[in-house]
Amino acid sequence: MKLQENLEKVSIPFDVYKVREDFPILKTTVRGNPLVYFDNAATTQKPISVIERIRKYYEQENSNVHRGVHYLSEIATKEFEAAREQVRKFINAEFKEEIIFTRGTTEAINLVANSFGKTFIGQGDEIIISEMEHHSNIVPWQLLCEETGAKLRVIPFDDNGELILDELEKFLNERTKLISIVHVSNSLGTVNPVKKIVEIAHSYAVPVLLDGAQSIMHQKIDVQDLGCDFFVFSGHKIYGPTGIGVLYGKKDLLEKMRPYQGGGDMIKSVTFQKTTYNDLPYKFEAGTPNIEGAIGLRAAIDYLNEIGLENIAQYENELLNYATEKLSQISNLKLIGTAKSKGPILSFILENIHPHDVGTILDYEGIAVRTGHHCTQPVMEHFKIPATTRASLSFYNTKEEVDRLVQGIQKVIKVFS
Amino acid sequence: MSDLRELYQEVILDHSKHPKNYHKMEDATHKAEGYNPLCGDHFYLYLKVEDGVIKDISFEGAGCAISKASASIMTSIVKGKTIEEAQKIFNNFHSFVTGKVDKTFDPNSLGKLAVFSGVSEFPVRVKCATLAWHTLINALERKSEIASTE
Numbered sequence: 001m002k003l004q005e006n007l008e009k010v011s012i013p014f015d016v017y018k019v020r021e022d023f024p025i026l027k028t029t030v031r032g033n034p035l036v037y038f039d040n041a042a043t044t045q046k047p048i049s050v051i052e053r054i055r056k057y058y059e060q061e062n063s064n065v066h067r068g069v070h071y072l073s074e075i076a077t078k079e080f081e082a083a084r085e086q087v088r089k090f091i092n093a094e095f096k097e098e099i100i101f102t103r104g105t106t107e108a109i110n111l112v113a114n115s116f117g118k119t120f121i122g123q124g125d126e127i128i129i130s131e132m133e134h135h136s137n138i139v140p141w142q143l144l145c146e147e148t149g150a151k152l153r154v155i156p157f158d159d160n161g162e163l164i165l166d167e168l169e170k171f172l173n174e175r176t177k178l179i180s181i182v183h184v185s186n187s188l189g190t191v192n193p194v195k196k197i198v199e200i201a202h203s204y205a206v207p208v209l210l211d212g213a214q215s216i217m218h219q220k221i222d223v224q225d226l227g228c229d230f231f232v233f234s235g236h237k238i239y240g241p242t243g244i245g246v247l248y249g250k251k252d253l254l255e256k257m258r259p260y261q262g263g264g265d266m267i268k269s270v271t272f273q274k275t276t277y278n279d280l281p282y283k284f285e286a287g288t289p290n291i292e293g294a295i296g297l298r299a300a301i302d303y304l305n306e307i308g309l310e311n312i313a314q315y316e317n318e319l320l321n322y323a324t325e326k327l328s329q330i331s332n333l334k335l336i337g338t339a340k341s342k343g344p345i346l347s348f349i350l351e352n353i354h355p356h357d358v359g360t361i362l363d364y365e366g367i368a369v370r371t372g373h374h375c376t377q378p379v380m381e382h383f384k385i386p387a388t389t390r391a392s393l394s395f396y397n398t399k400e401e402v403d404r405l406v407q408g409i410q411k412v413i414k415v416f417s
Numbered sequence: 418m419s420d421l422r423e424l425y426q427e428v429i430l431d432h433s434k435h436p437k438n439y440h441k442m443e444d445a446t447h448k449a450e451g452y453n454p455l456c457g458d459h460f461y462l463y464l465k466v467e468d469g470v471i472k473d474i475s476f477e478g479a480g481c482a483i484s485k486a487s488a489s490i491m492t493s494i495v496k497g498k499t500i501e502e503a504q505k506i507f508n509n510f511h512s513f514v515t516g517k518v519d520k521t522f523d524p525n526s527l528g529k530l531a532v533f534s535g536v537s538e539f540p541v542r543v544k545c546a547t548l549a550w551h552t553l554i555n556a557l558e559r560k561s562e563i564a565s566t567e
Contacts, residue, residue, distance in 0.1 A: 352434075354456070356457075360424065364420065371456065372457065386459065415421070
């Protein structure tokens with residue numbers, strides 16, 4: 001085990017062209033042009049190792065977990081639990097039972113809102129979120145507030161897209177029960193100072209949930225170092241399959257929380273008089289889980305470990321700087337989200353040209369970007385814009401692809417001139 | 418590029434830059450709001466209807482070139498038409514942009530609306546082209562909810 005851990009730390013020089021060979025879909029052509037995939041914040045492409053691992057599961061290991069006494073069930077259970085252990089190591093959680101598999105980030109937040117919420121939050125209590133949250137970190141809390149009579153407090157951000165932390169301290173009081181906040185904004189790219197937020201929150205004994213959907217693939221996450229009480233992310237945004245996600249929660253909190261859904265696997269015994277819930281993490285995993293998803297997620301983590309998150313962070317940052325410089329040179333283009341610390345996400349607007357038209361014309365060029373409000377309508381409202389065009393980068397993107405984006409944008413401007 | 422020119426025809430670009438009947442109407446008899454949450458297209462439509470005839474129509478709001486041009490062209494087409502005629506034009510237009518017309522269909526029968534021929538190639542953009550029309554139908558039916566093409 002020691003050797004394996006050491007091997008993971010050995011950094012191999014990063015070669016983007018070699019890395020691209022691992023992703024079959026990157027060879028696609030769109031309308032006669034090679035695909036430029038800049039919609040990585042929506043979902044990432046999958047390396048061949050993930051695709052093949054899932055194939056192997058269905059060809060050789062498919063069975064239900066935690067149930068059968070037969071050979072295949074044992075193999076499937078072993079692989080499923082090995083995936084959990086790999087996730088634990090990946091985010092450096094203390095205990096394996098702190099890793100709960102969900103459908104994704106959204107379900108993980110809903111789980112906490114329902115379970116933590118209904119255990120600890122009542123009438124007049126307060127929950128703090130921020131103005132830059134994805135709808136999935138707004139609506140579950142609004143639903144909870146409607147049900148319990150709790151109140152939502154919203155930390156604003158400034159015009160660069162940086163949180164105004166002074167406001168956080170003003171909100172914290174004895175009624176504050178939870179801070180649920182995004183680590184990296186999906187529409188602005190802002191990397192929030194979450195470690196500091198956790199420190200402030202904990203000085204008021206308030207637990208913190210970090211939405212890591214847009215941070216987990218860009219930097220090494222260490223939940224113990226961050227000190228957060230919950231950390232959530234989706235598998236499909238870290239090069240794994242869709243339909244699998246993770247809720248990390250501190251054991252003592254998870255133990256106190258009531259179950260989220262009832263069903264098989266989450267119970268120890270059931271009679272019509274009394275049901276005894278299962279231990280962690282199974283208490284929160286009712287029904288047959290996404291076995292293929294967990295196993296695929298493990299393959300994705302193995303892949304990321306192989307490339308090295310330090311290499312990824314360094315390369316993506318270089319690419320972000322290059323793209324920021326190039327896009328800034330385009331007159332009539334305004335970047336939305338100019339925080340000092342950013343993930344590789346570039347949201348922008350073009351004067352008098354609607355993002356949806358930008359997206360369609362870029363699509364003609366084979367360039368995939370996201371246009372719209374990115375499920376962050378309050379962010380759009382802040383800047384008084386209906387939508388942005390967003391290019392979100394990955395370590396398999398190249399500077400040449402950024403150049404093609406720039407050319408594509410120039411074409412957009414020409415069509416509308 | 419030829420496809421691109423087909424979608425973004427000059428007429429569409431002109432209408433999106435200089436929309437017709439683009440203003441608020443204080444004495445409207447019918448009005449409705451249209452919103453496409455996916456792209457953020459958001460329009461208000463105003464109508465003056467007398468004896469079943471659309472005497473006047475205007476709109477305001479913001480949206481992509483396709484949705485704005487469609488709203489602009491729609492207002493110029495349905496002005497002076499009866500409600501039934503407007504409904505019929507919409508039905509034909511809707512079939513046209515969703516690619517549900519047969520080969521014998523002559524796009525020129527749609528008049529100015531024929532410029533939206535490129536839209537049928539782009540299912541996600543059909544919503545943009547039809548938003549104003551859905552809003553019109555809502556306004557005429559006096560539905561209070563926001564028209565949406567989602």
